[in-house]
Amino acid sequence: MIRSAILLLSVLLMAATPAADFHPDFHNVAHQAGLTQSFPNGGGQSKQYIVETTGSGAAFLDYDNDGLLDIFLVSGPGGTNRLYHNLGNGKFADVTKQMGLEHTGWGQGVCAGDFDNDGYTDLLVTYWGQNVLYRNKAGRGFEDVTAKAGLKQDRVRYNTGCAFLDYDNDGHLDLFVVNYLQFDFATTPKPGQNAYCWYRDLPVACGPRGLPFDRNILYHNNGDGTFTDVSIASGIAKPAHNYGLGVLTGDFNHDGLTDIYVACDQTPSILYINRGDGTFVDEAPMRGTAFDDNGNALSGMGAAAGDYDGDGWPDIFRSNFSDERETLYHNRGNGEFDDATLAAGMALNTRFVGWGCGFFDFDNDSWQDLLLVNGHVFPEVDRLGIDVHYKDRAILYHNTGKGKFVDISESAGPGILEKHSARGAAFGDYDNDGNVEVLVNNQNEPPSLLRQSGKPAGNWVLLKLVGVKSNRSAIGARVRLTAGGLTQIGEVRSGGSYLSQSDLRLHFGLANARRIDKVETWWPSGERQVEQVEKDLPVNRVITIRESQ
């Protein structure tokens, strides 16, 4: 059903003129922004257990609906997760305590979504231990509703990535949680105690090989503030020989149903295809997303989706371990993928252990660029004196628009070159200026907030989607935007990157286009909605699209 809707114009900004050879200049502005607290995560010089290596995530979310993205960062023990309120002047204020979010433990991931459809974005934080679901009380505080929602777990689990999704399109956000493996301090061997506790002749934290597998969890939203674990009935529990970390949701085969991709460590990655009857089946091997081009299972960490070649289909990027290539899977147009890493020019960065990652158009030229953050799992690796490091720089790939990427990290500003043991990375435009910033959670350090000092010349638009029949966060809604003769796609998604949450709004670089010709939205409810612009419409603004009644 095609319906028209009103474009709600929010923030009007100056139009820009594109420049042919824009060079980004990313700076880490975390300190100036007030993000000065360190986020502990196990040992900084050596690590005894694998649980010290995997945390933690980062999130951009607008918890108080003031139109400005706030920041949430997850912490390991010795600190607390923190919520920072965006003051609107480039600075953030720590509001953790007053918002009821102080919590300690082996925090891993974070994902956001309005699970109770009250118009305010809620949070789930995953733990080695027990996850916590925070209900947002109208932007004035958060309430731990884990038990009330039925999310108390029957045993200690190593929960990692998470995502809200509406897998049955009933208008209520369900919840997917990745489980890495089974771990406990009492029985896990110490570094060097068995063959899986060594790295290049160094005794290191054991695993994941040698530690028991676990399985992933799908919770169905009952629509009354509670969830039911449907992992077994839905088939989510079936893949049982994978070490899962990052999760990426999306409708990869454009059948109107949200699928789930899980980046797995040292084991084949999983692509749960949604069969539309409440069940999923892992089709990753045949669809080409389980292995690399040679059929090898790599050490997947984070995952991101984006249409890098502009063919209208979402492609998948996965970050991997050192001595492995990153993996770029090109969607062939039907939810089947080819490994395009080599062809796209991403084969050279093999010394990095990659984590958080995301497609974003940093220069607003309408082509999806890509950034990933890095850092080895073992601090001990620095003793080897090789070119693999515990703390390392990020990688920024510029999309040249021909299905190819160029690594411009060395000339993209000091923020990209700073060395950290980075994990989660979230992408969002926190100052609504049309440039996407990147929030990075660094182990045992304050976070990084990567912001461009210059302004790219291309035009842009931010689309904020609001579900009515569909879930209020519009998670799962797909957009096709046409401007300047180019068509781009986007999808609202919870979770993604590495254990992180990016802006729920969709950012599109528009290059020279000074008007948007058409915005088509496929809502989870099944509605197709078209906004057709009759006259020149200024770009460079936030546009709210509300689902038709």
Next chain:
Amino acid sequence: MRAISAILLLAPLAAHGQQDSLGKVAESPQRRAFLALAQAAGGHCVAAMPDLAKQFAETPEPELRRLAGLALSQCDLAQGHYDEAVPVLARLKTLYPGDADVLYQTARLHMRAWNDTLFEMYRKAPSSYRVNQISAEIFEIQGRYAEAAAEYRKAIEKNPAALDLHFHLGRALLLQSHSPEDLGLARREFEAELNLNPADAVAEYEIGQILLTGQDSAAAVKRFERAASLDPAFAEALQAVAKARMDAKQYGEGIALLEKVVRLQPGNESAHYSLMLAYRNAGRTADAAAEQAALDKLRQAPEGEFTDFLKRLGDKAPQQ
């Protein structure tokens, strides 16, 4: 360990027999065997070896034959008779495949022979390029690639015409660093190897891989094609050509090449994976499913002691 334990268990019995009259011992082949085993365990190999050899050759008793063979090979090693130990251990491996004691003894034989030969090489030909080459290979095994590259360079300086040195240097350069700049250095060495030996298919293949990494797929494919023509059974090269054909949507040719690789190497998981995707891309769904089944079967670790060990460690079924 099992052999040594058995010998120790037998030792008192044989020693007791030794105290009987020699005539009685001589009458019983089994007693002679026990005596020989005890003598070998006590280090009296010269006395023991004739009877051990006889028992190993003649006894119908499998366990006694196994113990006699192990003791005989141990005595050969102890006396530096590597050439004589070789056929004994070869026969033991045939008779007792997978036996840990036999495999251990065989490994010891090769290790001893390697050490002695290496020592001799360093002593008698210390300035030979072969000393640098073997040193480089040892460094490679130890993962010390920079030192390996340095030794290969010394070897090349001494004998610029020797085959394989440039190839190995190129490989060490690739392993020593993740820097894209080193790809060029490595390629130069593979090219130098080809100058010495234009029929080196693996050097051609390595250059193809470097070109592919550097985005020059057209030039890479030519190298892969040449590698495959130099060695028509070179699975990796055939697979690389097949992938190029598939990328060019020449499905028939790509699939034919991959089917050839799978015939050549039925256990090659990578080839099965490529063939599965090739069938998929060509729309041959049933064939793709069959390949996936073959791949799944291959990916299941073979049964055995090590697999059981892994299962105990990591393959526990998850709790629900």
